[in-house]
Amino acid sequence: MSKTMKASLKARYEADKAAAAATVAANAGDLRLRASMTDATVVNGPSLNGLVLAVEKPGSFIIDYNVPKKDFRFQFTETVRVADKRLNLMYIHSKGDNRTILDGTLVFDSANKVSANHVLGSGNCKLKYSYVHAGLTTFEPSYDFAKNSWDFAVSRKVYGDDVLRAAYQTSSKHLALEWSRKSTFNGSFKVSASVNLADEQKTPKLTAESIWDFEM
Template identity: 55%
Template structure:
């Protein structure tokens, strides 16, 4: 089966379009991505990438113009009967490696950690879901010595509203997501940098159209 996803994005006056063609080969998927930059000045390699993915197992992403490869491997184990999921990501060009881990204490509480081997930076997060509708997500960044916090509210089956604040950058954000954006919905976001005198909001719109052939 072949599926196509067209993504359009507008942010701060800049427009972007990305088309992804996916070939499903059993448990493995082959993705091809092109952007509008590939065709602006005639056919080129700009904005062209390929990826090979087995969901929940591995992802290999190849950026054609940069000749760069990203490797990502996923694994899981149980700690005191609780599921612990790991994601290992390595960027060959930047020689950068990051490990993410998520421990599900129960259906409402999760702990997460992110560690960068090159920088030594560690970020810890916590997620609490109240009655399946409200999600509270604080996190602490050791490198920046700062707290971030996000609060999401599910309005109905199709709509989620989220507010967030990054203390290190003093950026306040608000977004509205209609349907899962990965399956054809859209997301409208606005952010304000409280450290700037103008405090003029930046608006972005992200939408996707998904077609299966």
């Protein structure tokens, strides 16, 4: 008998606070039922704070319901062929703030792809190019039309499943470094540091995050 229920637990640690989140998912035919909660759901007694329920058909749609906010979020995905290239389309709509996001990624080959992200009615559009060199190093320059600025990111696989990543936002002069690993014990962890180079003190912010996956 195949296992149809999965759970994950995420813990996040920062210098001044800690947080946790949990997700339980079960398959129901072609659909996937999911419930996620944060530490706000269980601290000081059970509550609806941080509770999100979802119905998902992988590769097709996701419907999220934020219980405390009584807010729906719809996400639809579709893949089409354009000149023998794969175009991945995504439509996201949040009912509460009436915000609609269109996202598209054109895959030229296994190493090159271009993606665009646009928030309807905002004039905000982001364009990103991704290039994977030798299957190990990924370069991701992106341009934010609203901010009229470039962002740059580079990541590299090391020691098998380890990934080192650096990202820089030119508009805010924000520099972020990250080290992540997929654990052999059904989980992963990530350590990151970020600093605002425009800040006189340039105090780095350190964050550690761990995720454990379980099958039931």
